[in-house]
Amino acid sequence: MIIDILKRIHRKFAGDTDYPGTGSEERLVRLDRIDDAISEWEDCVDEGYSWKELQTSEAVSFGGSGSDDLPEDFRAFIRHFDSNNGFQMAQFMVGSATYKEVNAAKGDQYLRAGLSPYVFWHSGGKIKSLPAIIGTIELPYIKKATRYVTGDEATEPEMENPKFIEEYAIAMEYLKNGDDTLYQSHFLSANEKLQKMKYNSLT
Numbered sequence: 001m002i003i004d005i006l007k008r009i010h011r012k013f014a015g016d017t018d019y020p021g022t023g024s025e026e027r028l029v030r031l032d033r034i035d036d037a038i039s040e041w042e043d044c045v046d047e048g049y050s051w052k053e054l055q056t057s058e059a060v061s062f063g064g065s066g067s068d069d070l071p072e073d074f075r076a077f078i079r080h081f082d083s084n085n086g087f088q089m090a091q092f093m094v095g096s097a098t099y100k101e102v103n104a105a106k107g108d109q110y111l112r113a114g115l116s117p118y119v120f121w122h123s124g125g126k127i128k129s130l131p132a133i134i135g136t137i138e139l140p141y142i143k144k145a146t147r148y149v150t151g152d153e154a155t156e157p158e159m160e161n162p163k164f165i166e167e168y169a170i171a172m173e174y175l176k177n178g179d180d181t182l183y184q185s186h187f188l189s190a191n192e193k194l195q196k197m198k199y200n201s202l203t
Contacts, residue, residue: 001156002148005166006030012166013173022150030169031151037168041159041194042075042145048087049201050078050142053158060139066111066132070125073143077101077122081202092140094133104128160200164193 009030010019020026045051055078058071077090079101089101099120102110107121107128116131127139145158157165171186 002151002153005034005162006151008166009169012170022152027151031148033169033172034165035147037165038145038147040168041164044198045076045142048079049198051201053160054142054145055140056143057138057140059136061136062129062133064132064134066130067126067128070127071141074141075144076142078140078142094137099129160197161193164190164197167193
């Protein structure tokens, strides 16, 4: 749980077991560092990495307007990796038709041209579709990662290797303290763990 990560961060950095209490400035600062680490991991989704821990699906109602609300926790569409062609844009079936993801600029271009090439894209919290989808579809997607407010939440971090969070947060502690050597050591350790998770997600 996240409290265990907080305790390990404290023991490794402070060298004691006098753990900061809930709501204390020290704990809140460390929770910010944990949040930053989770953001670093989550932002890999923008590169195409579809973390399995964040993959989910939800029944989405499409009203036929071509612009429908996405789930509140939507982060991105699920992309798959092809060893020959790299990351592939998302796609899903609607009946017998395959809808393929395009970027928003391309989608708007199709819209202005009056074309309906069976595509979809994300724009401003909406899923846009051409031709407009009607009905309820089980939509696969990447959800937003869980964040921690108090550090007492009884949930496990959504990550293959939560040691990344720990090493990243400790690195930031040393950076703030002006200890560049230990900062570099822990930051490199965190980066190695992140790169390993990226590699594992492709295999």
